[in-house]
Amino acid sequence: xxxxxxxxxxxxxxxxxxxxxxxxxxxxxEEHGHGSWRALPAKAGLQRCGKSCRLxxxxxxxxxxxxxxxxxxxxxxxxxxxxxxxxxxxAIATHLPKRTDNEIKNYxxxxxxxxxxxxxIDPVTHKPKADSFGSGSGHSKGAxxxxxxxxxxxxxxxxxxxxxRESKLIVPNPPKNLLGSAASAPLVSxxxxxxxxxxxxxxxxxxxxxxxxxxxxxxxxxxDSLESPTSTLNFSENALAIPLNGAHKQYSTTxxxxxTNNAACIGGTTAxxxxxxxxxxxxxxxxxxxxxxxxxxxxxxIHDIIPYASDHNAWFADSPAxxxxxxxxxxxxxxxxxxxxxxxxxxxxxxxxxxxSYDGNLEENRDYWNSLLNLVGASPTGSAVFLIIYTxxxxxxxxx
DNA sequence: AAAGGCTCCAACCGCGCATGA
DNA sequence: CTCATGCGCGGTTGGAGCCTT
Numbered sequence: 105x106x107x108x109x110x111x112x113x114x115x116x117x118x119x120x121x122x123x124x125x126x127x128x129x130x131x132x133x134e135e136h137g138h139g140s141w142r143a144l145p146a147k148a149g150l151q152r153c154g155k156s157c158r159l160x161x162x163x164x165x166x167x168x169x170x171x172x173x174x175x176x177x178x179x180x181x182x183x184x185x186x187x188x189x190x191x192x193x194x195a196i197a198t199h200l201p202k203r204t205d206n207e208i209k210n211y212x213x214x215x216x217x218x219x220x221x222x223x224x225i226d227p228v229t230h231k232p233k234a235d236s237f238g239s240g241s242g243h244s245k246g247a248x249x250x251x252x253x254x255x256x257x258x259x260x261x262x263x264x265x266x267x268x269r270e271s272k273l274i275v276p277n278p279p280k281n282l283l284g285s286a287a288s289a290p291l292v293s294x295x296x297x298x299x300x301x302x303x304x305x306x307x308x309x310x311x312x313x314x315x316x317x318x319x320x321x322x323x324x325x326x327x328d329s330l331e332s333p334t335s336t337l338n339f340s341e342n343a344l345a346i347p348l349n350g351a352h353k354q355y356s357t358t359x360x361x362x363x364t365n366n367a368a369c370i371g372g373t374t375a376x377x378x379x380x381x382x383x384x385x386x387x388x389x390x391x392x393x394x395x396x397x398x399x400x401x402x403x404x405x406i407h408d409i410i411p412y413a414s415d416h417n418a419w420f421a422d423s424p425a426x427x428x429x430x431x432x433x434x435x436x437x438x439x440x441x442x443x444x445x446x447x448x449x450x451x452x453x454x455x456x457x458x459x460x461s462y463d464g465n466l467e468e469n470r471d472y473w474n475s476l477l478n479l480v481g482a483s484p485t486g487s488a489v490f491l492i493i494y495t496x497x498x499x500x501x502x503x504x
Numbered sequence: 505a506a507a508g509g510c511t512c513c514a515a516c517c518g519c520g521c522a523t524g525a
Numbered sequence: 526c527t528c529a530t531g532c533g534c535g536g537t538t539g540g541a542g543c544c545t546t
Contacts, residue, residue: 140531142530155531
């Protein structure tokens with residue numbers, strides 16, 4: 105085993121950094137980039153090991169770091185991403201602009217984990233501790249498949265993230281609003297330099313993971329459905345055969361078609377395609393996707409299908425009655441499927457009331473899952489896609 | 505006011521992976 | 526193929542500050 109760098113030399117300083125040390129490190133990196141971390145301390149005149157310098161830079165000094173309290177949306181993102189990715193903090197951090205993996209990890213351990221625990225939800229599995237919510241063989245099977253595919257997608261996500269890091273690719277002026285947030289997580293240049301934030305390619309996002317899960321759930325029962333973590337775009341006819349409430353089938357089918365269209369880029373563009381210089385093509389696909397989405401929005405009213413899809417906070421802010429009464433609000437029996445969206449016990453919407461009111465019943469668990477659903481609403485396209493994924497995964501598939 | 509407990513988070517440690525000689 | 530090296534990741538720790546008794 106390789107010795108820890110910091111243990112090789114005695115006499116190197118440890119512990120908290122002083123402002124003088126910070127200044128030295130900052131000044132050196134701004135002028136020269138970090139280059140080899142191992143060689144940096146000597147060049148910068150620091151009595152620290154390279155590893156310590158790297159940590160200080162990446163977790164504290166980097167200019168593109170946002171510090172301070174996590175907002176509601178960030179909290180929800182962390183929970184959702186943790187449910188999908190587990191303790192892969194670096195992967196989670198790539199989806200939270202300007203937050204470091206260390207900061208997210210700390211926040212999870214000190215706040216969110218405890219909060220979920222108090223809700224009666226296992227912070228590791230993200231399932232209710234008593235598992236009453238997921239009882240029943242059908243649902244368990246669907247959940248197992250979802251979990252299985254999440255693992256595959258997770259692995260793929262990680263590999264693609266690595267590829268992207270290595271490719272150092274930069275997409276100049278990424279098209280805005282295609283996937284919700286053009287100013288997504290920056291990549292810190294491996295070159296060190298001044299580490300100006302660069303745009304992360306939008307095609308490699310957690311949405312792709314959702315898309316992967318969509319595919320997996322639509323392919324439940326197919327022997328080939330779990331073969332490859334890179335499986336994409338093989339939408340089966342099953343996707344359109346899922347029983348939907350008659351009159352609304354057209355809308356829902358169209359919505360799924362949109363998801364498929366979205367997948368054409370999000371899921372269908374692999375990291376290797378990026379590496380083959382297909383980035384512009386990907387952007388074109390995204391633009392096309394955005395155009396199709398706009399068309400759909402204007403012609404059929406996307407928000408009729410997925411109420412408040414573009415305003416994820418409004419999802420919970422509104423009353424169940426309003427959702428029921430919203431035009432098309434009963435599309436695919438959404439309100440029936442999800443149950444009432446009671447806000448009063450929702451810990452994510454009601455601030456700190458979790459400590460006051462939680463008694464471990466199903467209501468809170470449902471709200472928790474609704475919160476997870478809601479989270480993806482941070483991305484207007486992702487919300488709708490995920491909503492359908494989740495609805496099918498948890499409510500429809502078990503009935504098949 | 506003081507002591508003890510608790511919370512939070514920056515920093516450290518150990519491990520595994522990638523890469524190059 | 527093997528080994529040394531560098532780096533990144535996730536888990537853990539230490540201590541400062543806050544809270545409670």
